[in-house]
Amino acid sequence: MAAVKQGRSELGVALLLLILGGWALIDATQLAAVEGARGPVGPKTVPIAVGILLVVSAVLLAADILRGGRGEQEAGEDVDLSHGSDWKTLGLLVAAFVANVLLIDRLGWPVSGAVLFFGTTFALGSRHLIRNAILSVALSVSTWYLFNLGLGIALPVGILKGIL
């Protein structure tokens, strides 16, 4: 049962490869050849070749899956493959990540970075809320100083302008 399900989602990978290949091929047709260029290789050649390669690998992958081949999920020190993907954790992580992207230019890194770290630790199951909050602020403020003063990279200061 699980193998059938895994096979179906893997066919999705083959479909994605096919779509990517189609994208490369369509994009290539919209390129103009260079006037007076010598040789068969113009700006189109590589996108077409890559597109064909993607389509071929999509077909090969689909054939492999239908013949019973399955991709091997990556193992690791902290990875437990006995249960499926934990979508709730993933959703919270992505939410924290997106919050940082939306906030960084408005509120500045010291705030958005803290939100990012606090949100991701919460998503990953840490419930020491006060400790995590202190840690988050300490990390984001110290990295702001490190980048702005130490490395000369101006991370946005945002609403804390004048305070930091």
Next chain:
Amino acid sequence: MDALSELLNGFATAAHPTNLLYAFVGVLLGTAIGVLPGIGPAMTIALLLPLTYALEPTQAFIMFAGIYYGGMYGGSTTSILLNTPGESASVVTAIEGNKMARKGRAAAALATAAIGSFIAGTIGTLALALVAPGVVKLAIKMGAPDYFAVMVLAFIAVTTVLGSSKIRGLAALAIGLLVGTIGIDPTSGQQRLTLGLPELADGIDVVVVAVGLFAVGEALWIAAHLRRTPAEIISVGAARMTREDWRRSWKPWLRGTAIGFPFGAIPAGGAEIPTFLSYVTEKKLSKHPEEFGQGAIEGVAGPEATNNASAAGGLVPLLTLGIPTTATAAVMLGAFQGYGIQPGTRLLQTQPELVWGLVASLFIGNVILLALNLPLAPMWAKLLRIPRPYLYAGILFFASIGAYAANLSTFDLWLLLVLGALGFGMRRFGLPVVPAIIGIILGPTAEVQLRRALQISDGHISGLTDTWFAKIVYVVILLVLVVPPIVTRLRTREPVKVGD
């Protein structure tokens, strides 16, 4: 002689107190980050790249030298104390190393890994210094068709050698080549695959690619499958070896070095094959073959030395031809390009201070590594106990800073998320990440060489194969493609014959 005097100049560069400090910081950070579970050498370099933005290229690469060896040693510490490493080159180390640790011999396993890495790294770096000028002399005669052939070999080797499925390797390579094509075509100035987004016109920043595929992809993947009960960690004192351990280790170290360096130097898909080869060799030659699988010290000493020697060997094609053979080397190449430096035949002439400073720093970094790691083993072991929420939150945090700091644009953060999702999907469906990263970074260069070769030949396809060197490389490619399937077929047939 020439190489040696250049190397001495390199030492003069590297021994400058500031540069020594950078090497030291590089080793320390590289080891500390590399020890953390789930973080391999390629991710270590990608995450630490932003720290070098403000540095001069020479100093940045001196720091990289430290991070390179430090990150690798950190990875083997993890695999000895924790087992099941995330990084392919340490897989073999984990077999015997973790068994030794479980028997209370963690200190000896870490010591033989550290000293073996030191010896292999030193000999390997010396070989790099001696071989590189010669390779450059040969490489100067290489034309566009030759380069293109070598790059095709790198693509083929990395897709067919790594991972359990060649089809999935090919798919990963194709995705990488596609991502590498995004941006303005250098010859015609037209936008390719940019979806009309101006931010994509210059292509995707290497830092964003590396951090997205390795750091974000890995963190999301692990987070979705986080072990509910933390893995068992073996505590350890300072790393040290008995006289008996020394006696059993020194030959595997040297043999491992001899196996690792040449494998690293040719585009053959990284350290996976040579470390395995070293393991098998030691098992064959050992006086205690029965100990293999139970924690034989030779099984740690050999593969660890091989791993480091092959890392040193991998710098030969990277520095002389600009061709990366491993993910780590690909990220380094990306870092070079970030500084506007194109590794290749002219690098040794145009940037001798940088190259020889880097090589000398590899020697210095190795010494620092040994000095740090024997006494500090217990501290590194403590790092393994870092609460997992902090570890993976930290990876996402530093990945976000790194990607944002590259261009100070939130667009890169969105891109980081997309690439992270790609990295997650690849891990989920067993597509290896290394062919993708090699495709992204090497693809555009391969296109340039292909165009150049066909312009020279006035469009004749024969222009790709008309040099003897290119012909040899294509024969090698053919062998890489044809021989392994035949061998496996013969192997599977044999028992059938016996059965008849």
